[in-house]
Amino acid sequence: xxxxxxxxxxxxxxxxxxxxxxxxxxxxxxxxxxxxxxxxxxxxxxxxxxxxxxxxxxxxxxxxxxxxxxxxxxxxxxxxxxxxxxxxxxxxxxxxxxxxxxxxxxxxxxxxxxxxxxx
Amino acid sequence: xxxxxxxxxxxxxxxxxxxxxxxxxxxxxxxxxxxxxxxxxxxxxxxxxxxxxxxxxxxxxxxxxxxxxxxxxxxxxxxxxxxxxxxxxxxxxxxxxxxxxxxxxxxxx
Numbered sequence: 001x002x003x004x005x006x007x008x009x010x011x012x013x014x015x016x017x018x019x020x021x022x023x024x025x026x027x028x029x030x031x032x033x034x035x036x037x038x039x040x041x042x043x044x045x046x047x048x049x050x051x052x053x054x055x056x057x058x059x060x061x062x063x064x065x066x067x068x069x070x071x072x073x074x075x076x077x078x079x080x081x082x083x084x085x086x087x088x089x090x091x092x093x094x095x096x097x098x099x100x101x102x103x104x105x106x107x108x109x110x111x112x113x114x115x116x117x118x119x
Numbered sequence: 120x121x122x123x124x125x126x127x128x129x130x131x132x133x134x135x136x137x138x139x140x141x142x143x144x145x146x147x148x149x150x151x152x153x154x155x156x157x158x159x160x161x162x163x164x165x166x167x168x169x170x171x172x173x174x175x176x177x178x179x180x181x182x183x184x185x186x187x188x189x190x191x192x193x194x195x196x197x198x199x200x201x202x203x204x205x206x207x208x209x210x211x212x213x214x215x216x217x218x219x220x221x222x223x224x225x226x227x228x
Binding site for chain 2: 035037044045046047050059061095100101102103104105106107108109110111112
């Protein structure tokens with residue numbers, strides 16, 4: 001079955017960096033666009049970034065543009081999110097999600113990895 | 120940027136009752152681009168509906184989606200105990216962005 005497993009979260013000081021990973025299995029990873037979506041504690045969902053199935057295009061939410069970089073390694077079925085210049089407001093559960101048919105929605109989600117930005 | 124506003128914020132209902140959740144967009148949204156998700160405490164969201172009205176694989180037929188333009192609705196015909204949680208609508212917008220509503224919590228009355 002489709003499985004997405006995030007890792008790399010933790011506690012980090014403001015201004016520092018962190019890299020998240022999402023290992024995929026049970027799906028043709030290289031055939032799908034992939035996303036990161038985050039959820040601050042007790043809050044709603046916020047889309048963060050997307051990468052095309054072949055890595056040819058990336059797009060970001062304004063709140064992370066210039067600080068976060070999404071990438072993928074199709075040979076390893078793994079998605080990444082490099083997060084630099086972290087701020088307290090980046091504290092959230094980070095989910096990776098597969099883009100559904102047409103790319104307009106998210107059809108499979110991982111269980112998330114928690115990032116806490118605090119001094 | 121299109122803003123999605125969900126109402127009510129909280130819906131208190133008993134098992135067996137009908138739930139009607141609203142999602143209103145600040146501008147017209149193509150039905151193709153509108154989806155609904157369910158999230159239970161401590162869990163990741165789960166896709167319920169895509170294309171405004173198409174149930175995802177394995178979703179029971181008590182869940183239905185409808186609407187067009189700026190007004191969309193998720194209906195749960197008869198609430199089961201496992202249906203309680205938070206529901207989000209989501210749209211795909213121009214400039215390659217995805218946005219969510221703020222959520223509706225469905226709780227046991």
